[in-house]
Amino acid sequence: MAWILLVLAGLSEVAMALSLKQSAGLSHLWWTVSFLACAVLSFGLLAVSLKSLEVGTAYAVWTGIGAVGTAAVGMLVLGDDVSLVKIASIVLILAGVVGLNLAGGH
Template identity: 75%
Template sequence: MAWVLLIAAGLFEVAMAYSLKLSDGFSVPLPTVAFAGFAVLSFGLLAAALKSLDVGTAYAVWTGIGAVGTATLGMVVLGDGVSLLKIASIVLILAGVAGLNLAGAAH
């Protein structure tokens, strides 16, 4: 169950970043409120997941989902530039998170 909470927390982190972009520096009310709500949900779910997961692994997965999800959303939805280096970097983030999970499982 903790992994489900952690994945949801990571997805809410992506929604938080997207809302932050749409808030235009907190000048647009609805995305600003959405940002705050998603932030509370994301951190709350992360805190709940940390009750039974190692902090290093959980934080890496949470930030990994956020980084990969936000970068992908930016390229697909927001028109951010796409390059081979960006895609390779996303793959490296995924490899790092998988490596941390495998290292944690060895204990």
């Protein structure tokens, strides 16, 4: 259950980052409210998952989902630049998260 909550926390982090982008510097009220709600949800779910997961592994997974998810949505939906270096960097983030899990972060 903790892993499911952690994945949901990471996805909430993606939504938080995208809401922050859409808020235009916190100048659009509803996008700002969305940002704040997603931030509270993301940190709350992370906190609950940390009751039974190792902090280092959980934090790496959470930030990894956030970073990879936000970068992917930015490139696929928001028109951010796509490059081989960006794709390779995303792969390296994923490899690091998998490596931490294989190292015993269960």
